[in-house]
Every structure is written in C-alpha cells, then in structure tokens.
Amino acid sequence: MTSTAPTAALGADSGFIVELDQFSGPLDLLLHLLREEQLEISDIPIARIADQFLQAIHQLGLNQAADYLEMAGRLIRLKIQMLLPRNLDDEWEDPRAELVRRLLEYQQIKEIALWMARLAERRAARFARGYLPPAPEVPAPPLTVDLIELLEAARSVIEGIPSPVLHRVVPRPLDVEGATARLEKLLEEKAEFSLREAFGPNPDLTSLLSTFLAALELARRGRLRVMQPKPFAPIMVARETADATR
Amino acid sequence: MKPLTQLVEAALFSASRPLTVEELAALDSDATLAEVRAALDQLREIYDFNQHAVELLELAGGWQILTRPAYAEAIERARISLRVPKLTPAALETLAVIAYRQPVGRADIEEIRGVSASGVLRTLQERGLIEVVGRSEGLGRPLLYGTTPQFLEVLGLEDLSNLPDAEELTVALHPHAARTEDEGDEAAAYVPAES
Amino acid sequence: MKPLTQLVEAALFSASRPLTVEELAALDSDATLAEVRAALDQLREIYDFNQHAVELLELAGGWQILTRPAYAEAIERARISLRVPKLTPAALETLAVIAYRQPVGRADIEEIRGVSASGVLRTLQERGLIEVVGRSEGLGRPLLYGTTPQFLEVLGLEDLSNLPDAEELTVALHPHAARTEDEGDEAAAYVPAES
Numbered sequence: 001m002t003s004t005a006p007t008a009a010l011g012a013d014s015g016f017i018v019e020l021d022q023f024s025g026p027l028d029l030l031l032h033l034l035r036e037e038q039l040e041i042s043d044i045p046i047a048r049i050a051d052q053f054l055q056a057i058h059q060l061g062l063n064q065a066a067d068y069l070e071m072a073g074r075l076i077r078l079k080i081q082m083l084l085p086r087n088l089d090d091e092w093e094d095p096r097a098e099l100v101r102r103l104l105e106y107q108q109i110k111e112i113a114l115w116m117a118r119l120a121e122r123r124a125a126r127f128a129r130g131y132l133p134p135a136p137e138v139p140a141p142p143l144t145v146d147l148i149e150l151l152e153a154a155r156s157v158i159e160g161i162p163s164p165v166l167h168r169v170v171p172r173p174l175d176v177e178g179a180t181a182r183l184e185k186l187l188e189e190k191a192e193f194s195l196r197e198a199f200g201p202n203p204d205l206t207s208l209l210s211t212f213l214a215a216l217e218l219a220r221r222g223r224l225r226v227m228q229p230k231p232f233a234p235i236m237v238a239r240e241t242a243d244a245t246r
Numbered sequence: 247m248k249p250l251t252q253l254v255e256a257a258l259f260s261a262s263r264p265l266t267v268e269e270l271a272a273l274d275s276d277a278t279l280a281e282v283r284a285a286l287d288q289l290r291e292i293y294d295f296n297q298h299a300v301e302l303l304e305l306a307g308g309w310q311i312l313t314r315p316a317y318a319e320a321i322e323r324a325r326i327s328l329r330v331p332k333l334t335p336a337a338l339e340t341l342a343v344i345a346y347r348q349p350v351g352r353a354d355i356e357e358i359r360g361v362s363a364s365g366v367l368r369t370l371q372e373r374g375l376i377e378v379v380g381r382s383e384g385l386g387r388p389l390l391y392g393t394t395p396q397f398l399e400v401l402g403l404e405d406l407s408n409l410p411d412a413e414e415l416t417v418a419l420h421p422h423a424a425r426t427e428d429e430g431d432e433a434a435a436y437v438p439a440e441s
Numbered sequence: 442m443k444p445l446t447q448l449v450e451a452a453l454f455s456a457s458r459p460l461t462v463e464e465l466a467a468l469d470s471d472a473t474l475a476e477v478r479a480a481l482d483q484l485r486e487i488y489d490f491n492q493h494a495v496e497l498l499e500l501a502g503g504w505q506i507l508t509r510p511a512y513a514e515a516i517e518r519a520r521i522s523l524r525v526p527k528l529t530p531a532a533l534e535t536l537a538v539i540a541y542r543q544p545v546g547r548a549d550i551e552e553i554r555g556v557s558a559s560g561v562l563r564t565l566q567e568r569g570l571i572e573v574v575g576r577s578e579g580l581g582r583p584l585l586y587g588t589t590p591q592f593l594e595v596l597g598l599e600d601l602s603n604l605p606d607a608e609e610l611t612v613a614l615h616p617h618a619a620r621t622e623d624e625g626d627e628a629a630a631y632v633p634a635e636s
Contacts, residue, residue, distance in 0.1 A: 024335045025361035067361040105358055112346065113338035115410060116401060120338075123402035124329040125315035126303075127455030131505065132262050147596050151605060153530065154537035157554055158613045196597050204606055234597040247492045256494035256512035257519065272519040296487065297442045299451035317451035324467040327455040365580055371548055372581040377557035389555065 026071035027106040029056060034103075041103050044096055046082050050075035074099070146235065148212045179207065179214035183237070187224060192238040195226070247292065250277055251285040255311075258289075264308030264399065306398035307405060330400070340366045341375060341397065345409060349379045349390035367391065375400060442487065445472055446480040450506075453484075459503035528568075535561045536570060540592070540604060541611045544574045544585035553614060562586065570595065 023029045033052050034041060053075055057068045081095040094100075183198055198211050215237060218224045227236045247255075253273045258265060271282045286309055290302040293311075300311050313321075321327050333341070340363060343355050355363045370376045371391075379392035398405065442450075448468050453460060465477045472480075481504055485497040488506075495506050508516075528536070535558055538550050550558045565571040574587035593600065601607075 024339055025359055027360040071360065102358075102360070106360065109339050109342045109358060112342035112410070113335065116338050116342060116345075117333065119401040119403070120333060122315065123400060124332075125318035126312035126402070127318070127321065127327050127451070128262070128310060128312055129259055130327055130455045130457035131507075132260070132457075147598075147605065149528075149533055150537050150540065150596065151610075153533035154541060154610050154614065156530070157534045157538055158610070160555060161553060194597070208605055247494075252492065252494040253512055253515055256508040257516050259495055259506075259508050260516055269519070273515050292491065296491065297447065299442075299447040300454055311454075313451040313455055317448055320448055320468045321452050321455055324452065324464065326452045326460065326464065326468075327457075368548060368579075368583075369581045371551075372583045374559060377559055378551040378555065379557060381555045387555075389552070394557075394559065 026053075026068045027103060028110070029053065029068070030071070031103060031107060031110070041107070042100055044100070046075065046078045046096060050079045147208055151208065175207070175210045176213050176217070179210040180218065183211070183214050183218055183224070186237075187218075187239055192236055195235040195237055198237065248285060248288065250274060250281055251288045251292075254282065254285045255289055258302070258309060258311045261310075264304075264306050264310040264395075266308040269308070303402070304404055305402050306395045310399075333400075334366075336361075336366050337370060337375075340370060341393070344370075344376055344391050345393050345397070345406070348392035350392075351382050351384075351388040351390050353388065355391075443480060443483060445469060445476055446483045446487075449477065449480045450484055453497070453504060453506045456505075459500045459505040461503040464503065528564075529561075531556070532561050532564055536565055536588075536592075537610075538614055539565075539571050539586050540588050540601075541607065541614050543587035543601075545587075546577050546579070546583040546585050548583060550586075 023032065030049070030053065031041075033049055033056065034044065037048075037052075039045065039049075050072075054072055057072060078095055078099065086092050179198075186193055186198055195211070195215060198215070199208055215224065215226055219226050219240075222240050225238045225240050227238060228234075250273075254270050257270060257273055267279050267282050267286070270286075271277050271279055277285075286302065292298075293301050299317055300313050303310055303312055318329060322329060336359075339359055340355060343358050344350055347354065347358075352363050352367060355367070367376070371378075374394055374396040376391045376397065377394050378389045380390045381387040382390055393406070403409070445468075449465055452465060452468055462474050462477050462481070465481075466472050466474055481497065487493075488496050494512050495508050498505055498507055531554075534554055535550055538553055539545055542549070547558050547562060550562075562571070566573075569589055569591045571586050571592065572589050573584045575585045576582045577585055588601070598604065604610075
C-alpha cells in the first residue's frame with residue numbers, strides 16, 4: 001500500500017500541478033488509486049483507500065488544494081461510518097453509495113473526454129484556409145438604431161437582472177404635451193430641423209421619449225414629417241407641406 | 247464545373263467557418279437549396295477525383311474546405327501553419343459534462359468533476375467553445391452553459407447527435423431521472439435552452 | 442496530381458500569406474527548387490483547366506491561392522442579403538450594455554443579460570457599431586469591447602458623455618458592484634489594444 005503512490009510521475013510539489021499535470025481532480029486521483037490496486041469501484045475498501053488518498057495528497061504537496069481536502073474529509077467520514085456497528089435486521093444503506101455513483105459518473109466523463117481528445121486531434125490535423133480576404137466594403141445599411149431604442153434596451157436589460165438591483169430607474173410621467181408645444185414652436189421658427197435640436201442639450205430619458213412620442217403624434221396628425229436624408233444621418237423634422245403625403 | 251459550383255467554391259474559400267446551405271444559396275437568387283446541395287456534391291467529387299490536397303467536409307451544420315490530415319505534419323514542420331493547441335484534460339472533461347448535460351450550471355459541473363470550474367469555464371467561453379444559454383430557475387438564478395457551433399467545429403462533428411452512445415450515456419449520467427421509453431435519444435442528450 | 446503538388450496545394454491553402462519557392466521546398470527535404478516550380482505550374486494548370494473559382498498567383502511575396510475576382514461581387518452581395526435591416530432586441534440590449542459599461546468583456550455582458558453574446562457581438566462588430574478596444578488582464582485575457590465613432594454618428598451624439606442618463610444607467614448596469622475574484626473587474630484591468 002505504500003509503494004503505489006504515484007510520486008514518480010508527479011515530481012514537483014506545487015498544488016497546481018494536479019490540474020495541469022496528471023490528475024484533474026480528487027475523483028481522478030481516487031480512480032487512479034483504485035486502478036493501481038485493481039479494486040472494484042462498487043466495493044471500495046474505504047479505510048485503505050482513505051489512507052492512500054491522504055498519503056498521496058501529502059506527498060504531492062497538495063495541502064492547499066481545497067478540492068482535495070474536501071474529498072479527504074469525505075473519505076475520513078466514510079471510514080468512520082463504515083466502522084459503526086450495523087444492525088443486521090435493518091435495511092443497511094451503504095454509506096459509500098454516493099461516492100460510488102460519483103466515481104462511475106466521473107469515469108464516464110473521462111471516457112468521453114478521451115474520445116473528444118482523439119476527435120479534436122484528428123480535426124486539428126486539418127487546416128482551414130489560412131488567408132482570409134478582407135471583409136468587403138459593404139454599403140451602409142439603413143438606420144437601425146436610435147437613442148430611444150438604445151435607452152429602452154438598456155432598461156429592459158436592467159429589468160432582467162435577477163440579483164438585487166442596486167439602482168432602479170424611477171419612471172417619471174412623460175411630458176408629451178410640453179414636448180408637443182416645443183416642437184410646434186420650432187416648426188413655426190424653422191421649416192426643417194434635426195430631432196436632436198428638439199431634444200435640447202443633455203436630454204434625459206423622459207424628455208427623449210416625450211419628444212419622440214410628440215414627433216410621432218404630430219406626424220400622424222400631418223403637422224410634420226420625419227425624415228432621414230441618408231443612412232446614419234441625423235433624423236430631420238420638417239413642416240408637412242400639402243404635396244408631400246407620407 | 248458548373249457556374250453555381252464555382253460560386254460555391256469561391257464562397258467556401260473566402261469564409262473562415264463552415265457555411266450552411268442557406269448561406270450558400272444566398273449567392274445566387276435563382277439557386278434552390280437542392281441545386282446548392284448538388285453543387286456541393288460536385289465540388290466534393292472534383293476534390294476527391296482529382297486527388298486534391300483539400301476536401302469538402304460537412305461539419306457544425308455547414309460545409310467547409312479543409313486540408314487532408316496527411317499533410318499536417320509536413321506543413322507544421324516547414325513552419326507554414328501550426329495545429330491548434332490541444333485542450334487540457336480539465337477543459338475536455340468540462341466540455342464533456344456540458345455536451346451531455348446542457349443546459350447545465352456551474353454547480354453541477356463542479357459536482358461531477360469534483361473541482362472548481364470557474365477558471366476553465368471562462369477559458370472555454372473565451373475560446374468560444376461554450377456559451378451561456380440561459381439561467382436556471384433555482385436560487386440565485388445561476389447561468390446555464392451549452393456548447394457552441396465552434397465546439398462542433400473543433401471536434402469536427404456535424405451536430406450534437408454525433409456524440410457517442412447518447413442514450414446510454416445520458417441514462418447513466420442521470421441515474422435518478424426516471425425516463426419514459428418513448429423519449430428519443432437525441433432529445434434525451436440535448437435539451438435546447440428555453441430562452 | 443503529383444505528391445509534391447498535393448503538398449504544395451495543402452501548404453498554400455493553409456498559409457495566411459504568400460509563400461516563396463524556398464519556403465515550399467522546406468516541405469519535403471528531397472524536393473529541389475525546380476521540382477517545386479514544376480509543382481506550382483501543375484497546380485496552376487489544374488486550377489485553370491478545371492475552371493476552379495480559385496487561381497494560383499505569383500505576388501510580390503511569393504505564391505498564393507486566391508479566389509478569382511469574378512466571384513467577389515456575388516460573395517459580397519450574399520453577405521449583404523443575409524443582413525437584416527434592423528437590429529434585433531438582443532443586439533440592441535447588448536449595444537446598450539456596451540455603451541454604458543465600456544470597456545466590457547463578453548463574460549460580463551453575458552452575466553448581465555443571462556444569454557450568450559457571441560453572435561450578437563459579431564453582428565455589432567460587422568455593423569461597425571462596436572469594436573475591440575483592448576484586453577482584460579483577467580484569466581485568458583478576454584477581449585474588451587467599446588463603441589465606435591460610427592456608433593456616435595448613428596445616434597447623433599457628439600461624444601459618449603452625451604449619452605442620456607449616463608450616471609443612472611451605468612450604475613444600474615453594474616448589478617454586482619462588489620465582484621468576486623473569479624469574475625474580475627475588467628474595466629479596472631483595462632489594457633489598451635496594441636494595434
């Protein structure tokens with residue numbers, strides 16, 4: 001039992017070496033110990049394996065690795081449970097059952113991982129085209145986003161955040177009437193202006209939404225026209241004239 | 247070579263990833279999906295028949311031209327191109343858990359592997375092999391992970407149903423889940439995200 | 442196709458730049474420069490004779506397989522026709538997160554939105570609305586994203602400080618102000634891109 005610890009293959013005493021080197025965790029180490037001793041997973045001699053496990057992590061200098069320590073604790077607990085006297089008439093529930101289940105499950109994962117490694121190696125032996133032509137110059141698509149949309153999107157993200165939200169945007173009543181009046185005043189002054197002008201400097205969400213809704217309402221009533229001269233250009237607002245109906 | 251086959255070849259040469267039949271059909275507004283498939287067949291036959299060093303393969307739901315494996319060593323030795331670095335055992339195991347149990351949260355992955363998964367999950371995400379596919383309804387609504395098309399590409403798989411013995415493994419990986427007979431193997435192996 | 446021609450084809454296909462005759466000769470220790478030139482000739486003839494959509498060209502730096510110009514337009518058109526004229530809600534939400542939290546990495550975006558961001562990030566990048574602005578110092582040195590000047594142009598903003606409700610929304614989009622170490626504060630570890 002003392003000669004089987006896998007010291008030779010592991011060498012260094014850094015705790016990290018387990019993940020990077022031979023073992024990918026305590027379950028992997030356990031499987032290794034069981035294989036070395038040619039033991040059945042379904043009937044683990046816990047006392048023996050627990051001792052070996054402790055010895056292995058001691059020798060590997062893994063004392064700082066929490067994952068291994070947790071498993072060591074589990075094994076010691078199991079060892080004690082196995083020593084407790086059993087009542088033979090009772091249905092005895094094997095305290096090892098959970099560990100056995102986990103080991104079988106992990107063994108399967110390791111098999112799949114091995115299979116995947118072989119596939120990945122085969123795939124890596126095939127090269128895709130190395131030279132990729134520069135992306136074509138694509139003509140600018142039509143406007144796809146504006147500030148209102150962006151703000152609404154930000155709010156919908158915030159609403160979807162599940163954990164305690166530190167800050168919530170307090171909804172204020174929209175002032176569509178005020179914005180309508182502002183737009184009408186601008187329309188009197190100018191035949192055409194950008195929607196940005198109507199927003200005013202540093203607009204907040206409320207005034208943006210209000211202005212936008214007001215513009216849409218006025219457009220619906222045939223008072224103004226919302227245009228975009230070219231893709232990505234600022235949105236323009238113009239007085240509705242008799243001949244242009246859209 | 248038919249004109250559509252030429253067009254398909256040019257597009258596949260210009261793409262950095264497998265292209266779907268639908269994407270290829272967009273090359274020619276007159277082309278039907280069946281015609282695109284026929285063009286792909288013709289191209290594959292030409293590469294095989296004329297013994298080209300490249301071949302046309304179906305993977306990750308699309309089609310891609312790749313060099314045949316026989317040349318990898320010489321190319322690497324001549325320092326012309328390098329194979330992608332191998333995945334670590336930790337990465338492979340984590341991918342295996344996610345591939346079979348997706349959508350799956352970090353706690354389940356850690357329970358199965360017996361080690362912390364945060365570092366490896368992040369690496370796999372940055373490499374584009376896994377992605378967040380939703381949130382669990384459970385306490386704290388933890389993120390749920392699933393594999394990406396890139397995962398299929400790296401393994402050279404057509405789709406997730408190519409994973410081995412899906413039904414058998416899935417049953418074994420869900421020892422407490424009572425399964426009804428009529429559940430198909432693919433459905434059992436892959437549960438799409440609800441989002 | 443001769444074995445050396447196949448090797449040359451595989452190497453040229455996999456290379457990201459034109460290769461010289463000397464570089465190609467390194468593929469096979471037995472091959473002379475004259476034999477490599479003969480292989481290049483054979484490959485060029487095969488591409489021409491079989492009317493492939495690609496051709497073998499000698500450029501300044503060496504030899505390269507390139508798609509024939511005739512197909513460039515169709516490929517470009519196909520890419521455009523696959524574009525949707527409007528940003529999806531997912532793209533908009535991602536854009537909003539980036540606008541208010543930049544520079545921000547994919548993992549943080551996914552953490553906030555609870556769904557994968559890879560496809561959406563690519564779309565936004567292709568549209569020129571976001572760009573990679575650096576890498577985080579965190580594990581795997583993930584890419585950090587920020588908005589582009591074009592983003593400001595599209596929204597008609599002079600600069601980012603004109604984003605409405607900037608303070609309020611930036612705070613609200615940082616739901617986990619006190620972060621644990623495995624998530625890392627990407628903004629704090631921001632390193633400018635080297636390009």
